Amino acid sequence: MQEQPGKPWSAFEEKVASALKQTGRYVHTPGTAGDEEQANLSGAFLLWLFTTQDIAHPILHIANVTFPDACDLRAHTADRHFEFCDCHFLGELDLRHLRVRQLILDGSDFAGTVKMNGAKIEQGILANGAHFHELVLQAADLGGNLELTDARLDKPLRAYQLRVAKSVFIREGTVLPGANLVNAQIGSHCQFRGARISGELDLTGAVIDGELQFGQAGKDPIQWAADASLSLRNVRARSFGARLSDFRRGADYVPVDLAGFSFEDFAAASLKDNVSLAHESPKELLKWIRRSEAASSVFDPKPYVELAHALEKAGQTETARKIRIGLGWRQTAKAHISPLARLGQFISGVFIGFGHAPWKALSLFLIVFLAGMFHAYVASFGYDFRPLTSTIAIDSARISLENSIPLVEFADLPDRDLCGQASGLSCHEVTSLDHLLFDVQKILSLLLASYFVAAVTGYATMRRTD
Structure with a gap:
């Protein structure tokens, strides 16, 4: 059976093609193909998978095989789901502007760069437990989730202007050497709980219509490397789920840019379990926010205002009051105002707590x-x-x-x-x-x-x- 021009298919490729046509599935069991080198599928075979009209099944599932070649699938369209589980991709994959229903890559490893700039994946990408040398999702459009739970990336995730209709899960053991998620649009939740993060995690300008989560009750806090930093500059989220322990690196806090960060309330689950920022001491909350000021050249009162507003909604009115008083003292010290105005603010702080303690x-x-x-x-x-x-x-x-x-x-x-x-x-x-x-x-x-x-x-x- 010859399904591709040029080099003939190997016996193993013939076997896989036959199984896919009959059932839509092929799971390789080590040792059943004789020489293990025979469990390879060429780049030409991979291209055939995405272009053939000879397979009627809407879902193609392949497991435990190796793809040794680089493959160019730019701008191809396939009206089906592709599942490559526990597979090995040794060459670069160019999937720019690819259009498919879904990609499931659980447990697979990718030795070369996976380029998915501008790709449109209707039901998202699931790559839990996967290992990427480099993953590029710039301006990709995912109609479902982006799941990278317990995954590993060797280079920073490049996902500038990523659009995800549902949720982003980069959590629970995922090794993330930084990520560029600037201006990402996320339709539901964005979770980083329990990840191991180094380099810069940059969410500048991202819009998250659900919960931005860095921690959860019963889950280990994020592990921040010595060079790690976080930017939440101008991020807008519906809710915020975190504990101060999720931003600790040793005895200090990881650098966080909070300028312009806004959220409506704390995550309901965190409030129920008494493990959110709403249950931290005012002293530690103010210390955390002041630590974030080092990332900005201009003093921004918004983090204080947003935190105080969310605390009030959570019923923590006394903590909210102390946060607002703390804001008053920081404005007195940091704001670019005349000496006379500064003196007036100082007297206001001493006499009436800037109006919050008459x-x-x-x-x-x-x-x-x-x-x-x-x-x-x-x-x-x-x-x-x-x-x-x-x-x-x-x-x-x-x-x-x-x-x-x-x-x-x-x-x-x-x-x-x-x-x-x-x-x-x-x-x-x-x-x-x-x-x-x-x-x-x-x-x-x-x-x-x-x-x-x-x-x-x-x-x-x-x-x-x-």
Whole structure:
């Protein structure tokens, strides 16, 4: 039987072709072909598989054979599924702009580059447990999943502008020496949990309509190599599934560029199992975000804002509040603003936590009031507490209260000099410095009251607009 021009088929190729025509399947059992070298299928045979009209089966399954030759299948179209399981491809495969229903490559290894630029695979690529020297999927269009679970790549995955209708699974033991997934469009989930990653994993500008997952309950965290880094710059995801342990590399965090990264909420499964970023301490979350700032030359508040919003949706309002306060301090330190504006932000942080902790002003007000009361006594009597009576204590409190609420006029105020009530005991003259400290108390109290009103007003406005 001669199915191809040129070099005649080997007896093994004749056998495989016959099995495929009859059942659509051929699984080689080592030792049944005599000499193991006979379990080879040439590049010409592979080309015939993708172009022949002599096979009626919609699915072709071949397992445990070797393809020693390079093969050019550019722009070919085949209306069937191809399954090459546990096969060995020794030469380069040029599959650019190939159009087929599905490719299943589980357990196979590819010694040469597999080029699939612009390929259209209607139901996706499954290559779980496969080994690629180099895989190129630039601008490929996959109508199903891209599955590379427990796979291995020797060179970085090149998948710029990849389009995947369903999910991308690069997880659970996959060895990934970097990947270019810039501007990828992923219709469902994108998972990297448990992978072993080196080099740069670049997802810049990717759009993920499902969960971007770096970790899951009960699964090992990602192993990051010493040279590993991650870019989530301008990535948009519906949900985010991760733990801080999934970004750890030893005692520190792997460099992550979070500038422009946005997501709607944390993955529901992670929340249920109490193993998401929503369950991490605010201190560690802020440390992780600050670590990401090193990857960007310009300070970007968006990672803080997105994280705080997701935390609120997850019911972690206190953690969200602390993240927003942390953002305020980073903006005070990093933002390109005038010294006067920076001073205003600093005072806002100290007095009211940048509007997220207005009760701080009340606490500070109480401290200023008590300090003023103490000063009212010390200004007249020093640190001699023998003259202290309930009347002097009340008058000291009234003097401090008048200074603390300068816009309110109190009736029958006692004089700041309390010596008249000391019953002849020694007392001090109230000096100009003492009066200056009373004036400072008035200014501080006025500032505290102003910031407190502004914070409460802003909070009420925010609640109405949410």
